[in-house]
Amino acid sequence: MNENEKKEIQSASFKRLLEHLDERKDVQNIDLMKLAGFCRNCLSRWYREEAEKKGISISDPEAREHVYRMPYPEWKEKYQK
Secondary structure, X not given: OOHHHHXXXXXXXXXXXXXXXXXXXXXXXXXXXXXXXXXXXXXHHHHHHXXXXXXXXXXXXXXXHHHHOOOHHHHHHHHOO
């Protein structure tokens, strides 16, 4: 596997993780933190930090919207218990 293929697979895997989390809105961030040590907010922070390493500026709300697939305040209102 070459480096480009590796990056494509990693990107597709991350996309599937986001899709899976989107399908499981019943799983709260606190549950993820307790069981896995990370949550959707962690993923959005990592996304923003990796973008910054590439010289791309993304705000926290923009990164969260990428992970939550909607504005974070809207997600909290609809799904946070």
